[in-house]
Amino acid sequence: MKTMKTLIFGLTISLGAVLLTSCSDDPNPLANIKLQATTTSTGTSTQTGRVSGTNDLAFTSGFITIREVVFDADNNDGTSVSRTIEQIAVIDYATGVISPEVVVTVPAGIYSSVNLGIELQDDGSAPSMVLEGTYTNSNDVAIPIRFEFNSGEVFEADATTVTLSTDTDVVGKISWDALDWFSVISASRLDAATQTDGIIIISGTSNADIFSDVADRLDVGTQAVFE
Numbered sequence: 001m002k003t004m005k006t007l008i009f010g011l012t013i014s015l016g017a018v019l020l021t022s023c024s025d026d027p028n029p030l031a032n033i034k035l036q037a038t039t040t041s042t043g044t045s046t047q048t049g050r051v052s053g054t055n056d057l058a059f060t061s062g063f064i065t066i067r068e069v070v071f072d073a074d075n076n077d078g079t080s081v082s083r084t085i086e087q088i089a090v091i092d093y094a095t096g097v098i099s100p101e102v103v104v105t106v107p108a109g110i111y112s113s114v115n116l117g118i119e120l121q122d123d124g125s126a127p128s129m130v131l132e133g134t135y136t137n138s139n140d141v142a143i144p145i146r147f148e149f150n151s152g153e154v155f156e157a158d159a160t161t162v163t164l165s166t167d168t169d170v171v172g173k174i175s176w177d178a179l180d181w182f183s184v185i186s187a188s189r190l191d192a193a194t195q196t197d198g199i200i201i202i203s204g205t206s207n208a209d210i211f212s213d214v215a216d217r218l219d220v221g222t223q224a225v226f227e
Contacts, residue, residue, distance in 0.1 A: 031164035033071065033104040033116070035089075037064075037096040037174040045179040047135075047187035055187035057145070059133035059178045062093035065121040066128075067152075071104045073111035073162070081106055088121060091174070093131055108166050114159040116172065122152035127203070131178050135200055137191050145190075147178065148203035149215065181217045185210055 047055040069085040089102050104116075120128040129149040134142045157172070164170060193200045193207045202211050 029108040029166040030105050031108045031166060031170065033106065033164070033170045033172055035069065035098055035102040035104075035118075035172050035174065037091045037098055037176065039093050039096055039176045039178075045183060047182075047185065047190060054136070054140075055138055055190070056136045057133065057179065057182055057190070059131045059145075059147070060094060061133070062129070062131035062147075064091040064093065064129045064176070065089070066091070066102075066118050067121040067123075068117075068119040069102055069104055070117040070119075071106055071115075072117075073106075073114040075107060075109040075111055077109060079107075081109075081111070091176075093176070096173075106164060108164050111162045111164065112160060114162050115156055116158075117154050117156045118174070119152055119154045120149075122150065126150070128152075135190050138187060143195065143200055144198065145200040146202065147211075147214065148201065150204070153218070181214045184213055184217060 044056045044058040047057055066089050067086065069087070071081070071083040074080050083104055083106055085102065085104055087100070087102055089098050089100055091098050122128055127148040127150040129147070131147040133145050135145045136142050155174075162170070189210060190200065193202075193210060196206060201207065202214065204211055
C-alpha cells in the first residue's frame with residue numbers, strides 16, 4: 001500500500017451571509033471557507049456472503065485527525081491563489097463536529113480549477129483515524145469492531161467554478177462513508193477475523209488482509225459538489 005495517495009472525498013458547499021471585511025471599499029476583500037463534516041454514523045450495512053441470519057456492520061463513533069488544509073485555484077482576475085493552513089483538528093465521527101474550527105481565508109473572487117486538499121495527521125504511532133462500531137456475525141452475536149488508519153493521506157476535492165465574496169460564508173462539508181469502504185468485505189471474512197480481547201481490530205497489523213482491501217476503497221463513492 002502506498003504511503004501517500006490522493007483520495008477524492010465528497011464535499012458539499014452551502015452559502016450564508018457573513019461580513020468578512022471592516023470596510024466595503026477594501027481593495028483586497030477576503031472570503032472564508034469553513035470546514036464541516038458529515039458521516040454515516042447512524043447507518044448499517046448488510047454484509048454479503050452471510051452464512052445465516054443477517055450480518056450487519058455499523059460504525060457509530062470515532063475520530064479523524066487532520067493536520068493541514070490546502071486551497072489552490074485560479075482567480076478570475078488572472079492570479080493563482082494558494083493557501084495552506086497547518087492546524088491540528090479532530091473530526092468527531094458521531095457528530096461531524098470539527099474542533100477546533102478550521103477556516104481558510106482567500107481573496108474574494110470567482111475561482112476556477114479549484115482544489116481543496118486535506119492531509120491526515122501522521123506524526124507518531126497513534127492512528128489518525130479510529131472508527132468504532134459493531135459487527136453482528138452469522139450466529140447473530142454482536143462483536144465490537146474497530147478500524148484504525150495511520151497515514152499522511154491527502155484527501156482532495158475539486159470543482160470547476162466557485163464564487164467567493166465578502167458577504168458569503170462558504171461551508172465545506174467533508175463526507176465520510178465507512179460502510180462503503182467495507183462493502184467489499186464479506187460476512188465470512190469478518191466471521192473469521194481474529195479478535196483481540198473480544199474486539200475485531202482492523203489495522204495494518206491486525207487482520208491486515210481486510211485492512212488492505214478497505215484502505216484501497218477510501219476514494220470510492222465520493223465526489224465534489226459545490227452549491
